[in-house]
Amino acid sequence: MLFASRPRSRRVAASLLTLVVGATALAGCVSRESDTVSAAAPSTVDPSRLSSVTLDVGDQKGGTQALLEASGQLTGTPYRVSFSTFTSGPPQVEAATAGRIDFAVTGNTPPIFGAAANARIKVVSAYTNDASGDQILVPKTSTARSVADLRGKRIAFGKGSSAHGHLLLQLTKAGLTPADVTLVPLQPADALTAFTAGQVDAWAIWDPFTALAQQQTGARTLTTAQGVANGYGFGIASQQALDDPAKNTALADLVSRLAKASAWAQANPEEWSAKYSAAVKIDPVAGEQAQRRSLRPAIPLDQTVIDSEQKLYDAFVAAKQIPAGKPFSDFVDTRFDATVKAATR
Structure with a gap:
């Protein structure tokens, strides 16, 4: 064989764009x-x-x-x-x-x-x-403690990916809509760059990128998809x-x-x-x-x-x-x- x-x-280009889907x-x-x-x-x-x-x-x-x-x-x-x-x-x-x-x-x-x-x-x-590897990450210095704290913030995610679905469900659970945040559609490599540089406030992502971001940047888990997605x-x-x-x-x-x-x-x-x-x-x-x-x-x-x-x-x-x-x-x-x-x- x-x-x-x-x-x-x-x-995709690593520019910060408001998603219009x-x-x-x-x-x-x-x-x-x-x-x-x-x-x-x-x-x-x-x-x-x-x-x-x-x-x-x-x-x-x-x-x-x-x-x-x-x-x-x-x-x-x-x-x-x-x-x-x-x-x-x-x-x-x-x-x-x-x-x-x-x-x-x-x-x-x-x-x-x-x-x-x-x-x-x-x-x-x-x-x-159990979806525990699908997470919304924030920088270790972030003051956000819940998804509700992301109102008005910039969130990186892969458009049409499992992270997109997870993010939508978490926003809904928190009483938010996509219009309440700035959605930044980025593929994982570009999102990691933007996240590390502080160009986005949070990142919805899946493994192994979740684990890599946690290890390389000290990213903190805001929430996981477990029990949600x-x-x-x-x-x-x-x-x-x-x-x-x-x-x-x-x-x-x-x-x-x-x-x-x-x-x-x-x-x-x-x-x-x-x-x-x-x-x-x-x-x-x-x-x-x-x-x-x-x-x-x-x-x-x-x-x-x-x-x-x-x-x-x-x-x-x-x-x-x-x-x-x-x-x-x-x-x-x-x-x-x-x-x-x-x-x-």
């Missing part, structure tokens, strides 16, 4: 005629016919590739895997819609923005944790790949391997955190902290998960961050659910 890593990072947010990038009703899965093919198949997989820092390699789950695949690196989930959704990647794992919010944009993707697998992650697949019998067969195998890899990491936390830290070139202390709270084992893509995502979708609509659209369930395809269940027994 051969695989390659092809960097395709996207970074309307119907054109992600839609302007990815809207297509969407297959909003799951068609019957195509017939699978014999694994011996997959030698000419390459799955293009979107990845993020310390994500899918590192986990599959560390667990040995990339060994013996009858197809090739080519990884592309992205800064966050929204560009992965865009790339999947355009057919540039076949699969990626994202947080809980990118698929919602994809659904609002009528993206040609399907959610095909689910992962969970659902903590889910999702495997998204392009409709184009799902409609192709060979790629559909390869995707089923990859989703199974990823579920087994997550179970291995959960059972071997010390070995995984060491390999993870080496793979992403971060201090082992930060790597261990990030993985202790942010590893997501695979779970069934059931109605509880779908309903929870619909509530988050509705919260974004109510806040006028995205337009109302088709139900989130229209962008869910459970064809690999039995495969995930078998892999995690």
Whole structure:
């Protein structure tokens, strides 16, 4: 089995902009005629016919590739895997819609923005944790002690990312709206620079960047997403790949391997955190902290998960961050659910 890593990072300018998100947010990038009703899965093919198949997989820092390699789950695949690196989930959704990647794992919010944009993707697998690694950080010298104290402050976050969803839920919980703060859309590297330089007052972010900021800057946790956000992650697949019998067969195998890899990491936390830290070139202390709270084992893509995502979708609509659209369930395809269940027994 051969695989390659092809960097395709996207970074936004580090200027401080007030976010204006309307119907054109992600839609302007990815809207297509969407297959909003799951068609019957195509017939699978014999694994011996997959030698000419390459799955293009979107990845993020310390994500899918590192986990599959560390667990040995990339060994013996009858197809090739080519990884592309992205800064966050929204560009992965865009790339999947355009057919540039076949699969990626994202947080809980990118698929919602994809659904609002009528993206040609399907959610095909689910992962969970307690969301404690998704945090809103403030500088160690900040006087803020609650989210309510952020009224009128500048908050960095990744537009359309899980941090966006977490931030919206925390503002709502505190009785605030996005209009009560200055939202500064920045990708993680730019946000870290702005946060360190004092150009923003708070930063909504996820691991491993949470752990890195805490270690490097002494950032203080204002609040975590635990008990507020659902903590889910999702495997998204392009409709184009799902409609192709060979790629559909390869995707089923990859989703199974990823579920087994997550179970291995959960059972071997010390070995995984060491390999993870080496793979992403971060201090082992930060790597261990990030993985202790942010590893997501695979779970069934059931109605509880779908309903929870619909509530988050509705919260974004109510806040006028995205337009109302088709139900989130229209962008869910459970064809690999039995495969995930078998892999995690």
